[in-house]
Amino acid sequence: MRLSSALLACGLLVAAASAASADSRVFIVANQADGYGVDECLAQGHKCGAHAARAFCQSREFAQATTYRRVEPDELTATVPNGGGERCLGPSCGEYVAITCQR
Incomplete structure (x- = not known):
């Protein structure tokens, strides 16, 4: 009885963690x-980008930037779009x- 309760509790924790981490989005x-x-x-x-990334995510109603x-x-x-029909590979191409934002 105790073992099944412990397994059920572990299963619920894993399910909750999966649901929480599922609400993320990558912005390019x-x-x-x-x-x-x-x-x-x-x-x-670099670490100096953490604040900018977090501000970007928060402006879109996400709690944090994970990466x-x-x-x-x-x-x-x-x-x-690259402005033409060809793939942009030169130095004039935008970077x-x-x-990745997470709720």
């Missing part, structure tokens, strides 16, 4: 130089940052 945003270095902090995953990093050009799909 343009990484534009602003003169303050925030773009480099976000793109390089933020530069997105490599080969990770992008055709859904990101993007992925920010």
Whole structure:
């Protein structure tokens, strides 16, 4: 009886943790130089980008940013416009940052 109660409690905790972590979203945003270095902090995953990433998530009604990093050009799909019919690979192409927000 005790063992089954303990297993049930563990199962409920796992289910609750899964439901809580399931409410997250990845945002792909343009990484534009602003003169303050925030773009480099976000793109390089430095600690200085944590505040900017958290503010970004909170502005979209999420509680926190769990990760933020530069997105490599080969990770992008055709859904990101590059101004023409070809894939953008040169230095004039914009850089993007992925920010994962969680409720």
